[in-house]
Amino acid sequence: MTAFLALVARDLRLALRQGSDAALVVAFFVLAVMLFPFGVGPEPQLLARIAAGVVWVTALLAALLSLDRLFQQDYEDGCLEAIALAPLPLEAAVLAKCLAHWLTTGLPLVAVAPALAALLQLDAGGYLPLVFAMALGTPSLSLVGAVGAALSLGARRAGVLLSLLVLPLYIPVLIFGVAAVEQAVAGFAIRPYLSILTAFLVAALPLAPWAAAAALRPALE
Amino acid sequence: MSRPSPSDARLFEGRGLACRRGERLVFEQLDFQLVPGGAVLLTGPNGSGKSSLLRVMSGLTPPLAGALAWDGAAVAEDPGAHRARLHLIGHQDALKPVLTVAETLAFSAALREGPRDRVPLALQRFHLTDLADLPCRILSAGQRRRLALARLLASPAPLWLLDEPTTGLDDASTQDLLAAVAEHRAGGGMIAIATHLPLPIAAAGLIALGEFAPRRSAA
Numbered sequence: 001m002t003a004f005l006a007l008v009a010r011d012l013r014l015a016l017r018q019g020s021d022a023a024l025v026v027a028f029f030v031l032a033v034m035l036f037p038f039g040v041g042p043e044p045q046l047l048a049r050i051a052a053g054v055v056w057v058t059a060l061l062a063a064l065l066s067l068d069r070l071f072q073q074d075y076e077d078g079c080l081e082a083i084a085l086a087p088l089p090l091e092a093a094v095l096a097k098c099l100a101h102w103l104t105t106g107l108p109l110v111a112v113a114p115a116l117a118a119l120l121q122l123d124a125g126g127y128l129p130l131v132f133a134m135a136l137g138t139p140s141l142s143l144v145g146a147v148g149a150a151l152s153l154g155a156r157r158a159g160v161l162l163s164l165l166v167l168p169l170y171i172p173v174l175i176f177g178v179a180a181v182e183q184a185v186a187g188f189a190i191r192p193y194l195s196i197l198t199a200f201l202v203a204a205l206p207l208a209p210w211a212a213a214a215a216l217r218p219a220l221e
Numbered sequence: 222m223s224r225p226s227p228s229d230a231r232l233f234e235g236r237g238l239a240c241r242r243g244e245r246l247v248f249e250q251l252d253f254q255l256v257p258g259g260a261v262l263l264t265g266p267n268g269s270g271k272s273s274l275l276r277v278m279s280g281l282t283p284p285l286a287g288a289l290a291w292d293g294a295a296v297a298e299d300p301g302a303h304r305a306r307l308h309l310i311g312h313q314d315a316l317k318p319v320l321t322v323a324e325t326l327a328f329s330a331a332l333r334e335g336p337r338d339r340v341p342l343a344l345q346r347f348h349l350t351d352l353a354d355l356p357c358r359i360l361s362a363g364q365r366r367r368l369a370l371a372r373l374l375a376s377p378a379p380l381w382l383l384d385e386p387t388t389g390l391d392d393a394s395t396q397d398l399l400a401a402v403a404e405h406r407a408g409g410g411m412i413a414i415a416t417h418l419p420l421p422i423a424a425a426g427l428i429a430l431g432e433f434a435p436r437r438s439a440a
Contacts, residue, residue: 002331002334003331003332003333003334005331006328006331006332007332010317010320010328013319013320013324014317014319014320017319017320018319077313077314077315077316077317078311078312078313078314078315079315079316079317081281081309081311081313081315082315082329082332083332084281085279085280085281085304085307085309086304086332086333087301087302087304087305087333087334088332088334089301220281221276221281221282221283
């Protein structure tokens, strides 16, 4: 447990000291969402109709933007090798890195999402469901993304490969995340959608670190 | 094979090891044996597999053939326990530019579930105490190397695997390293060092990796 927490603390400290990375993700999220009123026009009804989808799609892309750093830097400077040689199972190390990744990118995205939804005139009933759905969905994005980041490690043009690998896997989270908000706005229960997002997370928690660790091992041989 | 007193009878050995890097067979039919307090120098021309052998010993690279055993128990059966008893200091220093020297060592010790109180000692032995609060970004190549080596002392492990540890070190730092190596062996530790320099290490075994190159190159 010491090693797990030490790894989380190290990644958080690195993110805080380097600063720019997490800030970049949030800045991308904000700017990309702000482009939509310019692109589709300022009519409130139209913006309200697409608000949930725009916020979610942009959040997926913002999360994707940060994934290539998840293992790449540690791989290049030899730290990943040191982590793999620690007694801590590699699966647990991946989970620790995912947790730190979510705390530095997913959580800020959840925090600014309501403000962006307001910009897009989201109906008042949609804010809480949006926050809940994103709080449940973004950890899955970090976990699934870790598998893609591990698979594309060391590849040329890893960023492009990463998006090809990961974006299709993000579709279920997107569908149910958006549906939760839209159903809430339409006055229906959102519990089933949140349950499905929870189920994704519960499945990803053991499976993604296991798959990512399996993908990292050959890269470290 | 049961060995009642582990402190005397620990033994790290490899039998019939072969290693492949990419499509190329680097060495084959390699045996080695390390006893407590023992040291082995790995020599050979570039590409003969010195680093590969260290990585095989660490469990990072699975051997193509052969097996490693610790106290008669196959290493492959419990890789976690094997990792807990070794340090591998490779070519890369594995430092983060924004972390300080002391933080780097403290993280290294915590990652290995070791106590943190050895960090000041490790800093002192490699003459890094004055640099403890500086970020790794501003260290020179030799200082980075010293910090990488200080990890050996920051958390105890019976087996040290060192890959060209003297690269970038000045004479005084090399002496620091040799002193740490001697002390480690005196305490019953084992060491394998890949080197192309004749390091003055007493009673060290020698593995000339050139001798284990495959006889016939694969057509």
